[in-house]
Amino acid sequence: MACGRYSEHYANSVRLAALLIKKGTPxxxxxxxxxxxxCDDYDNPCLPCTHEFRTHHLRHVLQLYSPLLKHLRFGTGGYQKVLGQQEYEQLYPLSGIPCNPHLFSFTLLFTLIRHLCGPRDAGWPGWDRAPLITEKSPEYDVIRLRQFRDVLYSHLPRGDVRGPVFAKWWTYLSAVLIRLGLREAEIERFRLEVEVVDEDTVKFLAEMQRQYREERETPACEKDYANIDVRLKPAEDGEIDRVFDSARYTGRY
Ligand SMILES: [Zn+2]
Ligand SMILES: [Zn+2]
Known part of the structure; x- marks a missing residue:
């Protein structure tokens, strides 16, 4: 069944990417x-007293950690350069107005999580290892979202997601989002919203994908797409985790 001017298989890949970016980012x-x-150890710690306490504290943490974030912008102090100028200006707007975290991209949020949320216990395997099926705590689901993005964005140009594969991936991604606190009803509503795939959504996702490509040092080649196609066949439980294992992104962040 075609979906407007797009094939149903292409529409499926757009629906998955839309769920990931539009619901995964918040x-x-x-x-x-x-x-x-x-921030209790610092002068003027935040008190959980105000309506916008958490956003207020984020801005506070960005101040406290500004030397680290400067390293991440310029690749100094033994850190890799992972922040572009545009992202850096979102954290520290030139105009001096407070940053608006609701504008932060998926990638920027993941970078902040990686560098600001911690330290973790001794058994923590790091943000680059693919989670095991049994590892279901929130930090592993955060990794799953990022891995899902890597696989999906590499695959999107081919846009060949058949019905059963779509259903499996949609269920998988929904489960991850629900474990991270998204309400099931919200996903249901979104499912109806993307029933018809419109041109704006396709353009929006193409732009996300372009930014993602730019961030990566080596763009995926045709061979990569071919491998992913093979992996996209209908899968047993746990198969998607193995997909993520083999597609594991070991690059920078
Ligand atoms: Zn305060
Ligand atoms: Zn604070």
Missing amino acids: TLLSYLLDNLPR
């Missing part, structure tokens, strides 16, 4: 705000 923001370091 979910990552919630995780970040819930897991920021405390």
